[in-house]
Amino acid sequence: MPHATPATPSLPMLARNVTHFMRLLRDAGFGLSPAHAVDALDALRHIDIGARGEVRAALAALVLSGPDQRPLFDAAFDLFWRDPDWEGKMRAMLLPRVDAGAPPPRRSNRLADALAARQPPPSPGKPNPPAREERFTAPLTFSDQERLAQHDFETLTAEEWRALQHLVRTRRAHLALQRTRRLRAAACGTHADLRASARLAVRQHGEWLRWKYRKHAERKPPVVLLLDISGSMSQYSRAVLYFCHALMQSRERMHVFLFGTRLTNVTRALRERDPDEAVALITGQVRDWAGGTRIGAALAQFNRQWARRTLSGRATVLLVSDGIDLEHIDLLDAEMARLRRFAHRIIWLNPLLRYAGFSPQARGMQAILPHVDALRPAHNLDSLFALESLLADDARRPFIATPKGSPHGDDPDPAPARAP
Template identity: 65%
Template sequence: MTTQTKARGIDTKHATPTFARNVVHFVRVLRGAGLPMSPAHAVDALDALRHLDLTRRDDVHAALAAILTGAPDEREIFDAAFALFWRDPDFEGKLRALLLPKVQGGVPPPRRNNRLADALAARAGARPNATPPPSHEEHVLRAHATFSAEERLRQRDFDTLDANEWRALRHLIRARRLPLATERTRRLKAASHGTHADLRASARQAVRAGGDWTGWKYRAPVERKLPLVLLLDISGSMSSYSRAVLYFCHALLQSRERLQVFLFGTRLTHATRALRERDPDIALAQLAAQVADWSGGTRIGATLAEFNRRWARRVLGGRATVLIVTDGLDHDASGALGEEMARLHRFAHRVVWLNPLLRYRDFAPKARGVQAMLPHVDAHFPVHNLESLEAFARGLSGAPHAAPAARALHRLSPGESRWS
């Protein structure tokens, strides 16, 4: 904390402006790290700290945690931010130490939080008192009609991204949460206007108004989100693409979408619970520790047989759509892929195949696994960069409610987003 408030008994009225700026700055850091902060949280925090002794660090920590956190998974980020922000005024040095590799010793190092590091780095670079270094060089800028860095990143193949581009991609996916498709049900809910008049509610309102029937109540159909089930290939050839799709699934689960995620390589793993973690990096680290066959071989037929036997009846109710993300290169010699795909097709309302190999315009279904899967899918989409992923999401949000009369294969060229 500031030196003006470290001594017990000092008048905190003169230290209020500086301390208030620090508290507001701390709330902004938490918002940058992903916590749902608003200006009202900063006002409540300042109001609560007026009744505390600011020299008692534990009391300040407990008060701010009670006001600024609302879920158990937010407490870990808050504790790390509090320790880093309020312990040392030189938190830039702490940030650099956080980003440096740690030496493995007898005690395991603390888990790094990339969201907190990004938030502190952004706030460190945006300090109002920071002065740029003097420069005596003259630079001539020539502006050309070029794509922005974000536009280039949207068109980059997932398999060619470096560490910094992966971090930028994660933020772009998180910022672009697209609502998925909904369908009308037979249930009705209260509405201010509509075509279904609610006679009982209108009569009760007329009795309360002394017999005035000028105000009517209505009911409208309830819309519900369609469930999605994702089967994601995590073999060696799909490593980069599956990582990007997992970031996309994490954003959907944070938006409370009805999504179930399964990973398959040589075995099947249910990954929905791990992806509910608020921090995507922690979620992927937990999955990497949980899944033993990550970046290994592929047995699509055997894993689909396990899914059809154990999970299909549980998760494929309510007109669920199945998304299969794989390149179709099956290493299983049993030849059961076609039969299991046909069984999955009977369980699901719709089967969509996301294939990174569609980025090649001369793609031809020559592999045995691809030939076995093609007759049993309703749509075939590319998924090799952020642009294709967003195009698929937009198509998914506008997908038709009813199943097509004839389930014909619809192959798309890279960049298209039409539904069959």
């Protein structure tokens, strides 16, 4: 960090503040490095420090990489450089408030998490306030993360829920790549490329000094998620949406549909950069959230309107539902059979598998079960992260369906799945 010159005695304090501000932006999701703080200090030497607009414009020119980051930058700038009461501002952002009947302002939970992780030290000369337990869960130790990832979504407190959202955002989930039959050029491999090697030998005056190789190309697997948002699935659906948002931000090939009493395509809404804004947009868009369930009718609408457009290219269907449907069981059975013909494979994620003695006895579950390739739990974060390896579809490893008597896959001799 550059040292202060005699003409600017306030530069050391300014340098610390600028560095702290850059760290705050990085914790809030900006892709910054320590070099950005050095560049910011150099830029501030060439402008009028007393002009607030010039300082904002100079810092924004250095850190912004897209127009979608501007609202978050403006909120962080106003909060950091104007109000010294960080804790009060952070609490105001975490807890919505309505004044005089006006709607509350839009909140940035990423900025609130970053501020919670960086509390200012107490001023010298003032007595320390009495110690009290403050459980801001943005900074988590590895043990806390493991413990939180094993908690049931339905048993999470408000603080644990905020910590889970932060953990999903920072982990950046990625699905395992699929191995295809196509070959591509590679530095090494098991398939020698004779044509490329011969062309290289011609350029080297007929000397075969180096071989060219090809290997199997890999691609991101296409995934279609059908998410039940009925009243019994409300907490689990919200957690799965945050996980899907992380996958969408990782540029995964995914389409997301919600169904309760009707089917809703929310793929475009999940492309919002901030997950809280995306989920808020979805809950406002979907009218049957936490309502009833009509799985058969929703699948019929999907099969007729979206199946041919979204299930091409050996796509995998993730059906997230507890399978509790008491109406039109024959329709549910017929539409699951139709979906089976469209999809490469179907994986059923059921939160009820969290119970050790669970057995699918309901009529709706019995109608779904014969048409799925695997039955897996979806009640905590560990079960969602397990999908990253489950969707690999490695050709060298046959895909195994979970037998009916062993929903957790603990049977040492499981029945093989039907051939895709």
